[in-house]
Amino acid sequence: MTTTTTADVRPTTVPLGWLLVGGVAVVAVTVLSLAVGAVSLSPGRVFLEVLDHVPGLRVHSGLSETDAQIVWQLRLPRVVLGLLVGAMLAMAGSAYQGAFRNPLADPYTLGAASGAGLGATIAIVFHLTGARGPFSTVPLAAFVGALVAVALAYVLASMGGSSRSPAVLLLAGIAVQNFLTAIQTYLQQHYIETIREVYSWVLGRLATSGWDDVLSVLPYFAITSVVLLTQRRKLDVLAVGDDEAATLGLDVRRTRLLIVAMASLATAAAVSVSGLIAFVGLIVPHTVRLLTRSSYRVVLPLSILFGAAFLAGTDVVARTQMAPAEIPIGVITAFIGAPFFAFVLRSRRRATL
Amino acid sequence: MITCRGVGVTLGDRRVLNDVALDIADGEWLTVVGPNGAGKSTLLRVLAGLTPCEGSVTVGGRDSNALHRRDWSRLVALVPQVPLMPTGMTVTEYVLLGRTAHLPPFGGESKHDLDVVHRSLDRLDLLAFVDRMIDTLSGGERQRVLVARLLAQDAPIALLDEPTSALDVGHQQQVLDLVEELRHTDGLTVVATQHDLTLAGQYGDRVALLVNGRVETIGSATEVLTEATLTTHYGARVRVIDSDDGPLVVPVRKKEQA
Numbered sequence: 202m203t204t205t206t207t208a209d210v211r212p213t214t215v216p217l218g219w220l221l222v223g224g225v226a227v228v229a230v231t232v233l234s235l236a237v238g239a240v241s242l243s244p245g246r247v248f249l250e251v252l253d254h255v256p257g258l259r260v261h262s263g264l265s266e267t268d269a270q271i272v273w274q275l276r277l278p279r280v281v282l283g284l285l286v287g288a289m290l291a292m293a294g295s296a297y298q299g300a301f302r303n304p305l306a307d308p309y310t311l312g313a314a315s316g317a318g319l320g321a322t323i324a325i326v327f328h329l330t331g332a333r334g335p336f337s338t339v340p341l342a343a344f345v346g347a348l349v350a351v352a353l354a355y356v357l358a359s360m361g362g363s364s365r366s367p368a369v370l371l372l373a374g375i376a377v378q379n380f381l382t383a384i385q386t387y388l389q390q391h392y393i394e395t396i397r398e399v400y401s402w403v404l405g406r407l408a409t410s411g412w413d414d415v416l417s418v419l420p421y422f423a424i425t426s427v428v429l430l431t432q433r434r435k436l437d438v439l440a441v442g443d444d445e446a447a448t449l450g451l452d453v454r455r456t457r458l459l460i461v462a463m464a465s466l467a468t469a470a471a472v473s474v475s476g477l478i479a480f481v482g483l484i485v486p487h488t489v490r491l492l493t494r495s496s497y498r499v500v501l502p503l504s505i506l507f508g509a510a511f512l513a514g515t516d517v518v519a520r521t522q523m524a525p526a527e528i529p530i531g532v533i534t535a536f537i538g539a540p541f542f543a544f545v546l547r548s549r550r551r552a553t554l
Numbered sequence: 555m556i557t558c559r560g561v562g563v564t565l566g567d568r569r570v571l572n573d574v575a576l577d578i579a580d581g582e583w584l585t586v587v588g589p590n591g592a593g594k595s596t597l598l599r600v601l602a603g604l605t606p607c608e609g610s611v612t613v614g615g616r617d618s619n620a621l622h623r624r625d626w627s628r629l630v631a632l633v634p635q636v637p638l639m640p641t642g643m644t645v646t647e648y649v650l651l652g653r654t655a656h657l658p659p660f661g662g663e664s665k666h667d668l669d670v671v672h673r674s675l676d677r678l679d680l681l682a683f684v685d686r687m688i689d690t691l692s693g694g695e696r697q698r699v700l701v702a703r704l705l706a707q708d709a710p711i712a713l714l715d716e717p718t719s720a721l722d723v724g725h726q727q728q729v730l731d732l733v734e735e736l737r738h739t740d741g742l743t744v745v746a747t748q749h750d751l752t753l754a755g756q757y758g759d760r761v762a763l764l765v766n767g768r769v770e771t772i773g774s775a776t777e778v779l780t781e782a783t784l785t786t787h788y789g790a791r792v793r794v795i796d797s798d799d800g801p802l803v804v805p806v807r808k809k810e811q812a
Contacts, residue, residue, distance in 0.1 A: 210646055210650075210668050210671050210672040210675065210684065211668065212650060212662060212663050212668075213644070213646075213647055295662065326777075377620070382795065431660045434657075434662060437643075437647065437651065440638075440640040441637070441638045441639075441640060441651065442638040444599075444604055444634070445632075445637065445638060446604075446635060446654075447603070447604060447623060447627075447706065448602050448604065448627060448630075448631065448632040448634075449627055449629030449651055449654040449655060450623060450624045450626075450628065450654040450655025450707075451623065451654055452622075452623045452624070457582075477630055490642070494642060495641070495643065496642075496643070496644030496647055506801070510771050
């Protein structure tokens with residue numbers, strides 16, 4: 202920040218203050234959501250209970266055996282799942298925005314949402330539901346559907362011939378999305394008796410059956426986040442446009458393909474366990490941009506952190522506000538997210554979008 | 555350093571370049587002139603490896619077909635006519651982009667890369683600007699930042715597409731003087747397109763006149779920039795005045811018809 206005086210040339214790095222804020226937010230949201238629920242636990246004790254499980258630490262939390270079970274077997278898997286889904290959606294959103302140089306791109310831009318929706322709908326209406334082994338079929342169908350949709354968009358765009366501008370891919374994504382949504386709606390109306398089930402999936406939920414869901418998405422989070430973080434600098438190069446990025450030495454097509462593939466994989470993994478949670482992939486990266494800076498060296502890592510905290514936080518509201526009923530989490534993300542985003546937009550009049 | 559033989563480009567159903575042959579020597583400055591749509595920018599794009607073409611292009615002794623994107627960018631840098639300057643990017647971040655071709659595939663900038671960028675900023679008097687957002691810079695400052703990025707790329711060949719078209723006359727001369735200086739200090743080879751024919755006559759060693767995708771004539775400024783050629787190929791009424799610095803090309807208004 203004070204490089205002018207010494208004229209040091211340094212690559213942009215994540216501001217330490219914001220890294221700290223993000224880390225504290227993740228921990229705070231985790232403890233809060235472990236404490237809040239049908240059985241109310243003291244946040245202080247929950248914090249100690251969690252500390253007790255950190256290797257090398259021995260703390261007595263004072264929680265009863267049952268309460269400890271609630272924390273470890275019921276609440277924690279759901280919190281961790283929320284953190285992972287939020288991180289993956291926000292990360293995928295910022296990656297898509299950079300790869301397409303388009304501020305409106307989000308994790309569902311290439312049709313992943315409609316593909317996942319169609320997959321889940323097929324599984325539900327044809328009664329392919331039910332857990333087989335550790336994986337239930339609905340998430341599996343959603344995962345496959347999302348990836349098939351993105352692949353379709355990619356193939357459609359490359360049939361467009363020599364014009365390889367990112368806009369062609371976006372248009373192909375829109376075409377795929379509308380096509381798959383049409384099929385999904387047809388199926389949904391045709392098998393009207395399952396519409397509630399389909400609908401509750403589409404609106405998004407983080408209901409888990411324990412650690413299995415967490416374990417099924419964890420590898421995807423690990424791979425996609427590590428690979429995408431190595432591409433941060435290249436996302437900045439893409440910001441000057443395909444031609445200039447190429448003359449600077451970037452293999453634009455390969456870079457975009459890798460980034461889109463990783464972001465789509467993360468999206469597919471996220472929607473398979475959470476349904477369609479809108480808005481996180483759009484507003485989290487933009488909020489990070491408005492509060493800090495627009496280099497992807499900053500936006501990508503901070504989006505992971507804040508996306509995690511944001512989604513896990515909204516899930517607390519989703520499951521407590523109308524308890525014992527649950528509000529679909531996508532409703533909460535939009536309800537809280539939109540005004541908050543408007544507030545940030547107003548208070549920071551920097552044209553970074 | 556650069557050799558083109560039988561270079562042709564067809565975009566859609568338009569023949570943009572046709573049978574272009576060029577030899578550009580190490581350290582030479584070739585200025586490419588020609589009316590709108592003659593293929594000047596396309597020629598630069600071919601030399602930069604952005605537009606595929608027929609025929610053969612050799613850069614730095616290496617056949618273009620065997621050059622990977624990274625290697626090509628280590629040899630040739632292109633300064634576009636209208637560079638895309640993203641909002642919210644600092645001068646440092648922008649000039650650092652110039653090191654892209656020198657970085658390992660999954661790594662970041664080394665100490666050496668940062669030193670190169672520091673030197674580039676220093677040479678262009680930009681050290682006071684390192685944290686400025688590029689979208690807040692004036693036209694002249696932007697052009698200096700672009701040249702700093704060009705220096706950071708550290709390529710022996712620089713392609714400049716209309717480097718002065720957006721600048722006032724003072725800044726035009728500043729930029730061209732700077733390029734001339736780099737040519738002497740760094741041995742840079744320069745290929746620049748130019749609309750201003752007087753500037754085309756004053757900077758550079760040779761002038762190539764491109765018409766309808768073909769090299770019509772190539773030679774010294776006084777050989778190429780004549781009233782007869784310019785009238786024929788530009789459809790313009792001009793007077794060419796000889797001076798010690800090169801031919802001065804002055805447009806003259808149509809005489810009133812009686």
